[in-house]
Amino acid sequence: MTTDALYAPARSQVAPRKRATGKAxxxxxxxxxxxxxxxxxxxxxxxxxxxxxxxxxxxxAIFETTLWPSAASLDNYVHAINAIPIGTMLLNTFLVSSIVTIVQLFTGLLAAYAFARWRFPFDKIIYTLIALTWLVPFQVVMIPNYLLVADLGLLDSIAALILPHFAGALAVLMLAQAMRSFPAEIIEAARMDGAKSWRILWEVIAPNLRGTIASLAILLFISTWNEYFWPLLLSRTPENSVVQIGIQMFITSEGTAWGPLMAASTLASLPILFIYVVLQRQVIQSFMKSGIR
Incomplete structure (x- = not known):
């Protein structure tokens, strides 16, 4: 007891110093x-x-290096609005992005449920081929897609911008992975209650995957909003084009109108910035869940 009493204060004095050092x-x-x-x-x-x-x-003063313009003006915005139908282009971009997002979510849910819950011949091979399409650059399928759209008579139309994006590998892969981790007991309980596959998908699985679906929707919307090459290939008139093509119109062989280009770019960025501010947490989770790994 005497030994413990002698060494107890020493231990009590040393420990706080270590903790203090660790906290620092x-x-x-x-x-x-x-x-x-x-x-x-x-x-x-x-x-x-x-x-x-x-x-x-x-x-x-477009090439000034000051952090704030010496004479601020809205002339660039006026010029951009008068030079291109930017309102129509923004509406077209929003329409295309929304439809592509909704359609890819729908087809992705159907395909993901089939791969996650059903077994059929060559299912793993088909799933692997779908995954491999994600690695194929768009330039590889650009000409076949263009010829298909031309044969359908859809050149220079909003439908042409949407049609090749009815299905996407990213949606199938993300949703299939999420469904594979979904508790099988819940699905079996739904089957015992008489629910068929269609009802299980939309009333049991989909409501419980709201986070994954929301993250995927954000990724699809932003990716489609930023699409440039496919609209550039198809568009003939500004009224049937998207805002990314409108921005490119300020870059000509005679020079670049930097002021209007920056104004148009700012207007084109506002919807995405608004989505990011409102759905910041979901946007970050979407990149963490998607593979951008």
Whole structure:
């Protein structure tokens, strides 16, 4: 007892010092991590800020290096709106992105349920082929898709921008993986209650995959909104085109109208920025769940 009494204070004095040192180290690591994240955030946001600021610069000051224009003006926005039907293009882009997102979610859910819950001949081979299509560049299938759309008489139409995107490998892969991890007991209980596959999919599985479906919808919408090459190949008139093609119209052989281009780019970015601000958590989760791995 005497020995314990003598050494007890010493132990009680040493332990707090170690804990204090450990806490200080954690605080420094946390502060260093925050500093790194702040620097990276500035590097990521600065191009967006510069685009917005440049859209307010007059033509004779477009190459100023000040962080705020010396004479802010809305002339670039007026010029952009008058030069191209940007309102119609934004509406077309939103329409195409929304329809593609809805259709790919629908076809993806059907295909994913078949691969996750059914067994049929060559199912693994078909699933592998679908996965491999995700690795095929668009340029490989560009000419066949173009010839198909031309044979259907859909050139220079909104339908032509939507038709090749009725199904996508990303939707099938993400949803199939989520359905495979869905508890089989719940599905069996639904079957015992007399539910068929259609009802199980839409009333049991889909409502419980809202997070995955929302994340996938955000990814599909943003990807379609940023699509450029396929609309460039099909579009003939600005009224039947999307906003990405409208932005490209400010780049000509005679030069680049930087002010109107920045104004049009800002207007084209506003819907996506709004979606990101409102659905920030879902956007981050969508990139974590999608493979962007």
């Amino acid at each position: 180290g954690i605080r420094w690591n946390t502060a260093a991590g925050h500093v790194v994240m702040i620097v990276l955030s500035i590097l990521c946001l600065f191009p967006v800020y510069w685009m917005i600021v440049s859209s307010f610069r007059p033509a004779n």
